[in-house]
Amino acid sequence: MSVAEEVPSETEADLLRRAMAEVRGVIVGQDHLVERLVVALLARGHCLLEGTPGVGKTLAAQTLATVVGGSFARIQFTPDLVPSDIVGTRVYHPSSESFGVELGPVFVNFLLADEINRAPAKVQSALLEVMAERQVTLAGQTHPLPRPFVVLATQNPVESEGVYPLPEVQRDRFLFKVRVRHPSAQEELSILHRMSVTPPAPSPVLDPERLLVLQEAAERVSVHQLVADYVVRLVMATRAPHEYGLPELSDTIEVGVSPRATLGLVAAGRALALLRGRDYLLPDDVRDVAIDVMAHRLMLTFDAIADGVAPEDVVGDILLAVPPPVVVWNQGRS
Known part of the structure; x- marks a missing residue:
């Protein structure tokens, strides 16, 4: 089946709008944020979300991953993190008297790097290869990441203790940097009504294979x-x-x-x-x-x-x- 037959051109926009509607069913307001997340996925780009705590950055990333489908992992970045915590490491197996490779949590379709600016320089360096090359090198072997792959990172702009500003070369790897604002009074009221009871659960609309087709359509x-x-x-x-x-x-x-x-x-x-x-x-x-x-x-x-x-x-x-x-x-x- 050809690409055109898999996703007819006249339904691409409708399919994407339906996916955005599912995300907006959970996230109140933040229309700019939701649109930019979907655009970043289509453009094969990573997205950096900057905003104060509690404005929905993490929830938006998690909801998008559910709607699009595919594997998802969240890494809470802390100052004591080491590169092997995210990319994996060599492990010795006494039973076989040999070393094996344990792949880290970055081997997913959607990686949420929460509070990315809390990670030290060595972790940022390891993440740079993940973002730029979409691969990890362990023990001299290269392990490609799943396709599609996108990093959704969050950071708090007002904290100064225990944070490491992202170097320019890493900021340059992000397609977008989106500032997430506080909701308006009306949106705040909607959040209260929607989230103070059983929160809505999004439904999957896409899958990784269809997302790859849509990415190819965007490139055309x-x-x-x-x-x-x-x-x-x-x-x-x-x-x-x-x-x-x-x-x-x-x-x-x-x-x-x-x-x-x-x-x-x-x-x-x-x-x-x-x-x-x-x-x-x-x-x-x-x-x-x-x-x-x-x-x-x-x-x-x-x-x-x-x-x-x-x-x-x-x-x-x-x-x-x-x-x-x-x-x-x-x-x-x-």
Whole structure:
């Protein structure tokens, strides 16, 4: 059976919306968070969720894993964690007088790295191979991770004791960094009504095989040359802002975003277009994901950090300064 026969193009968006509806049946509000989690899955990207305790980060990740199906593991990161706790280690078997390999909890489809910024440098280094290469090397042997594989990590932005800030190279491996806000008063009331009794249980909508098919469908979303040029201009504006009418950002940005931001904008935009029922990418899709893709990759100057400049505001200024193209599709056709 071909890919097109397995998931007809006219039902892809409906299937994804049904999966999102199941997640929203548990998670009150946080529509932006739910959408970004689904987009990250389709784009084969990892997602970093940042917010204060109790706003639903862990619950959202667990609910999504249930709805999508596949294996799931949660690792609570602590300062005393060692790499073998997550990737596995060699174990001596006295009965056979030989060493064997015990694989760690990362060998799942969905890995929830709770409070990821509490792990020390050695653990972050081991996790980097998992995220970047989707494999683990133990005793000279390489063990590939299951497909699909995604890391959903959480961190608390207000704690300072016992935490290790994520290095830039690891932040760059996350497709998205999503800030999870407190709910509104109306949403808080809905949480009270929904969760103070027996909490709702989500139902599986997808499975790993179908998710792989949807990921392939997202990669086939058409990208017009003008949209690709727009993506490149957004990225270059972070590296040479004076060339794009933003000389004031030269003293704000220390280092612009990496080429992974370019690839991430296109991959996330394609996934969002598929979610919206289209097989082509629009500039609006790119603009909608730009802050979540680019903000955490920016390195600001010391003065900008001291002045409390938010990377999200910097990306917002770039979006206002760099004009999107006007793309005309199906030109010349009846």
